Amino acid sequence: MILILIKIILCSSLLIALYYAFLEKEKMYQFNRFFLISALIFSCLAPLISIKTESPKPTGNSRIFFENATQQVLDLSQKEENFNWINFMWIIYGLVTFIFLLKALNSILIIKRIKGKKILYHNHQVIVTKDQLSPFTFWKTIYLSENYLVDNTIDSRVFLHEKSHLEQKHSVDLLFIEFLKVIMWCNPAFYFFKKAIITNHEFLADEAVLKNDFNIKEYQELILDEIISGQNYNLTHTFNFNNTKKRFIMMNRKKSKLTGFKKVISIPMLIVAFGLFVQKIYANDPKPNHESIIQKTEPEKTQQPTAFQQIVGDTKELLENKMVNNTNDEKMIADTIRPKSKSSSQETTLPKQEIATADTENIINPVYPGGMNQLRSKVANTFDGSKLGSSKATLRTDIEYVINEEGTVEHLMVTGDNEIFNNEAKAAFIKANEGIKWQPATKDGVAVRYTLRLPLTMTFH
Template sequence: MIILFKIILCSGLLIALYYGFLQKEKMYRFNRIYLLFSLLFSYTVPFISISTEAPKPVNHLQTTLETTQQILDLTPKQNDFDLINLIWILYGIITIIFLCRLIISFMKIKNLKGEKIIYQNLKVSVTEDEIQPFSFWNTIYLGKRYFINNQIDDRIFLHEKSHLEQKHSIDLIIIEIVKAFTWFNPAVYFYKNAILMNHEFLADDSVLENNFNVKDYQNLVLDEIISSQNYTLTNTFNFKNIKKRFIMMNTKKSIWTQVKKAISIPALVISFGLFVEKTYAHPIEKMIEKTQKKMSEPDYDPADQTKQNEGTESVKYDLSEASEIPEQLIENKKIQDTIRPKEGKSTNLNQETVSNSTNDPTQLPQFPGGPIELRNKVAKLLDPSKLEAEKGLSRADIMFTVTDAGNVVNVKVAGNNESFNNEALISFKKANENVTWKPAEKDGRPVNYAMRMPLTMSFE
């Protein structure tokens, strides 16, 4: 969601810069490059990640992974309708509509019937329908009334020839594809209008460079305004926004042209700095590598795995480069005792403790290789570069259900640190891809079993 917001904001700022500073200047080729580059730039830069120094030193990261288990529901039930699924369905439907429109427009062009000729080394299709001239890809299309005595008006031909030689169809295909998949971005529609208008400026300029009278050419354009033909992927000779075209035909190059070109470059640099994904350089990656290595050593006590299955002891690993951190461990121990009391202590049943009711299964779900293996996989798949340090303790509770078939479903996460929640959810889902658990059993038959996996993280 953050990336989409950055794309919309970045593309909006860059197209606003075009309309505010560049559009009215007679530098059409530069403007074309700017429009295409800034569009692709705004859709790319939020995905680029750069490493910067942390705003404050991160001295310590401690993570505690518990496998406290509880029975929430032993009977199958339908999943609640997820609003996210509805959003994806609506997105898919609207995207398909845009793509269908694009394909239909392409097929309409290809299905135009007419005589194919070579005119001044260019492909021309003289159609049976009385359509006004337009160009697409490598062909000029026009009705019979524009091809008199085997001749085409030089001004019309030069206009459409300019579209072909400058490959304007590529620009249109790019913007239509971008619009189809990101139709929710209002900046895309401004980009499309700006690109189409700039194409017409370029084509008009090509005609007037051949010393045709400006007023005669403008009268020709006005004569063609009576008829209209609209194909999404085409450049038509009659472009509706005539007023701007006529103004630009009589505009002279400004002394500020070079200055405005220069302004656009630092604007792109500033946009890069604002919308690039920033990650803080800190030793978390090394911490994780060191911890994983330490956990693989033979002196690691495998009895912890049995304790985890019983739900009586938490599995704790310290992602720290410090050898001793007694104060932090004491603090964390107090937190653990609050979350899950030690064995032997009496406590009321609640969401944080293991249920001891008569509904308890005779066998709990088991991850292949045991909970130690699950812990190792989750820790390995965490992406530290996406974690945002927050003062104090951050906790993510991963809730999930192991079905009677051994599949993990209904994975949800709740916690006070959004970045930690997201990474915990992603790493847990990846750890369970193509994995079949041994399901819980009650009275000798497999049953659904809901579980909770708390994951806590603290920075000093």
Template sequence: MFAIVLKIILVSALLLAVYYIFFEKEKVLKFNRFYLLFSLVFAYTIPFISLTIPNFEKSKPNLIIGNVVQQQAVFVSSVEQNNVNWMILIPIIYASVALFFLIKAIISVYKILNLKGQNLMYQHQKIKILEKEIAPFSFLNKIYFGKNYWIDNNIDQRIFLHEKLHVLQKHSLDILLLEILKIISWFNPVLHFYKKAMINNHEFLADENVVNNNYGIKSYQHLILDEIIYHQNYQLTHQFNFNNTKKRFIMMTKSKSKLANLKKFLILPLFAIFFVAFANKKPSEIVENNFSNSEKIFKEKIPLPQNLESKILTKSENDTIKPKVKKTEAAIKTEIKNEVAKASQSKSAEPILPPPPVDKIESHTEAEFPGGLTALRNKFSENFDPSKLENTKGIIKGTIVLIISDDGKRYNDSYDFDNESFKKAAKNSIEKSLEGVVWKPATLNGKPVASSFKMPMTMSFE
């Protein structure tokens, strides 16, 4: 997850830097709007796109992983519950900040929609004449004017044309999209600069619409300066007197440069480079061939052994849970029969007590990986990288033992491999597959317990 967050921030920052360097001062206003929107969408989707890279090696190793065996379950009492898991604070903090921004956005929309005034249709456009004197602004499909702008049932045409373009081109949707991204990814500081760049571009487009309707640039600039004295503090809106007059005045008189079109064409290879650099890459041969003929990594679950041992662990003991191999039900029955046979041959006059009932076992459930063991198999397959085993020949074997904690949020792992490179590849795959994963813990008599899984695997090379 951290890698995905880092990619989103890095890609969005790099694309915004390209905008500031090459396009901010260019009079390609419609292109700039598209670029900013596409950059955001691209930055937030590229980490989730899988890019399959062909692998041209002649032969590939075959990985076969046997059945997963659950070896034990150990009850951990409330003694360990005092151990604070600080990692749980991360989602709590994230959700709290996201909720704060969500509530703030809802309040902003509520304030705008509940402004008191008179709704009218003016030149085929919905407007609202407000009871108080504030600067004109637009939101979604409506333009809002203070009562001081409604003179003799008319509005200054330059102000009206400016705000109407915001409505026609649906600029509010751009800001709402940015607000949604800010809610779900408030940790991305680049979004603040995107919002500033977008609003600037929207104002440039609206100013251009006024100038193209044969209104003098000088008189229009004086109008903007006169309107600066009025203000409104409603978020998510476009206001006529947006306080960035210097850049707006420069853009009004600016003409399109000769290099503008060339810069546009250079964007395509730039996005292609970013796509290759930041997409989630995985070699095709590893996914398609290495596991095509192998056995399923995880088949049907093997039941827990019947002679489960329960004990209370201290805090320090729980941090270093070690798997213990328990006897199977068949082994228990065999031992009981042997004891009975030995007792019958003894000359002792002591009565022979009947063996305890074997069929009576304690109720239990096994730990579950989110989505099931098939989902864990798929993750392990995608993350396993045998590239460092190129010079290996013959057959190599190994076993992974996983101990899942009673809360399902922690695990211990141990590795018994006859090849060090094989061990490192398996360890790396397990760590990636279990990163941030919360298991549904095993239970014993309705109480959560720690459980151990054994994963044998074999790799053969031609």
């Protein structure tokens, strides 16, 4: 979700920057309006859409090795409620969103509470109020002070300006961008979008007035007179618009020779942005580009050995194969069987866990449906080695995870030197556990949390 939000911010920022750089100063107001709304929709939808494409063909074969023993650590610590910063941040985000929603609703209520005389003027609804405010439009209504109605007539320039906002339904654009700001208030690009949309609306309204052969200079003087009076409301188009300088410049500007060219290249801009930020999913090749080898895998047993038996067995194997003859090695093995309370390396790695020892009895390890070989096979088959390129190095990583009391995988952590290999190993492990419920570990018949570590190695040839 956070990644999607970041993509929306980047995509919308890119598109609004392109608008200000290429389109804002061109006299193609209707097209600019279309571009701004389309850019908003594109930037919000592109990161949510997934397209499936073929995976790049691998340059060579590879092998995935799983070490013999899946290392196991029993979590005998009492359940503690850890503070979840991610959930806390989402709560803060929700509260701020709620505040912005209330603010937007309040802006609408303020407008709706304006009291005045309702009249029908040239087939348009007008509310004439005693309040001192400049003419503005909202939804299907024009609001203005009674001093603008002289002998039941409104200045034709003022009326044409506001009529343009109504007939072109500019309020719909404003409500749309305001809704996006409420949902994604952390996106700074949306604030620039709103400013650009309002500015373009005013260009359109001014154009509608000047098409009726009104004197530009007199119209500009009328606008300047309105600057010193009235009150502006959010979500409205006020005749007293504060971006006066840009409006005056655009009134006197002629169409550029590049207008047509910029129209042509702006649509590909949207398509390119869509392609950059859309989610790409590579289709899995039914024939993996690597072989999976499980070294020295022992047959799965229904009744798994206790953690103490596992550790003792591993210790004996070390003694037999490596011929440990010195006291330092013996001390290391002893520490493995019964780590010290503070100096043990396991204590440093897992401060809130303890390794099963001789004092730990009646422990049954967690069981993956179909056994650990089934898990290894799924990880190997779903692993996408194509992203590793033509690397010839031997890659290794450790997948460490916790099986909780409900048999669900949590606290997944992958450690290794190659970040791409780590990410792909993590993704493969997650896919292998989708919709899977482990049989949780038990101690004295009671389900307990259990930490496991699955070493994974890949070689290329």
